[in-house]
Amino acid sequence: MTDADPWDDLRAYTAARLALGRSGASMPTDELLRFGFAHAQARDAVHAVLDIDALAQALADDGLASVPVHSAAPDRAAYLLRPDLGRRLDDASVQALRAAAGPSPVAGCDLLLVVGDGLSSLAVERNARALIAALRTHAPADWRLGPVVIARQARVALADEAGALLGAQLVAMLIGERPGLSSPDSLGLYLTWRPAVGRHDAERNCISNIRPEGLDPETAARRFWWLAREAKRLQLTGVQLKDRSDDAAIAAPPASPSLPT
Template sequence: MSKTPEKTPLNKSPLVTENEWQALKQFTSARIALGRSGNSIPTNQQLSFQLDHARAIDAVHRALDVAKLVQEFSQSKVLQNAIGALPNVVNSKATDRMMYLQRPDLGRQINEACWQLLIDIREENSKTYDIAIVVADGLSSTAIQKHALPVIERLVGKLACDKNYDWSIAPLTIITQGRVASGDDVGECLKAKVTLILIGERPGLTSPDSMGIYMTWNPKRGAKDASRNCISNIRPEGLGYDEASEKAFYLLSEAIKLQISGITLKDRSGSSDEFETLQASSTENFLIPPKS
């Protein structure tokens, strides 16, 4: 009786020549050491590339499920205890996804009806806020759908337990077709001291669900990029939820204390005491060896 031949795994095909750098793949998700089949890359690597490319396209074009996001925020006990109010949903001046992609300028501002809505909400409540937390779909609604809630819950929990400052948190705001600068509109309307916007980042071929956080002190429409601090690549495979919320809490604490943000506020949350003593006024160039 003849034996059935064993199937050869795709990555062990006799037609595939393995790359000698194969061991280095454990250190990076980048496409290295793919091997070859004849003069081309192996079929499984080509299919993997096409799948990742499709996931990146889907992340950009898939609409944010706003109703589901509002429901998740509303059912969060952490957010209800710290904030209480339901999230506000507003839109940028980009009316659809294609306009959003073709006209970045329209995504940087909320439309006039939403601007007035937020002002009315602020005047009705007659409150002043230290922080306005904003969520925007950006270039990856997938990232926001997955990561926004767990990061916000961790951050709000830290703010609520802060022994050095009693934070007043505005109702959450969700922006559709929004870019980073649209968060400054929300902060100005609500007269918040600082705005924190969580937004989907431009997807890569190995990271279709990467989320970023941008912080602006004294947010105003038209604020420059230099006035913002950024925390990027937030996802389980990148910067984890706990570390991201810890960095955001550190930046917020420094911003409220020093009343600054952007290039004048450095993230030293992970620095040792040795690095804290560095002088910003130093004129030494690390490329030039010191004179003997």
């Protein structure tokens, strides 16, 4: 009869690798195989190509217009080697967004959502649609939302240029985060006030680990809208905007606004 492992109860609460044990001087075979599988998942998440057409169709089915764009990184290899290229749009995308903005981008919108593949297109495929739906559900009725921009080979800062071209007061980048060995599908949400090329990370607020095993879309959306309202009130984001959403009783929001189709 095998004795019960006293660590089993703790493992039920976390995907972290705890008390892996050993076989002689090595890890047990089953743990070694699990590690190899997790590493392969993380590598696949980094290199997988985001299916922009499928995401655009899913958003269209939800009644949302979208604009596909591409960063200045021509392919995945360049994207991984040159982070700076992933922060800027290519020329064709700049023209596409200028056309979408129309003759008066100054009027703009209150919030622009940008979806970028980042370092895990798997995170976008699994979580972006549900998060956008939750964001719409909790959106204030008087906020104007722009079309969803879907970006391939994107870094977080690419949303700054997109937001500036479309005259957005706030831009939110939904992006695949760097995969961990137990979280290859984690989605991040970055909020920036008055987006413009040259903004730095200290001027953003981040909500991280959005996925079924982490922060669920409903909770993430409520936290996001607390931050977004405060950002508009204070006219800033970043280190000066502290997330106190857990301390506040967030009232049920009014009906969501209509979005462009």
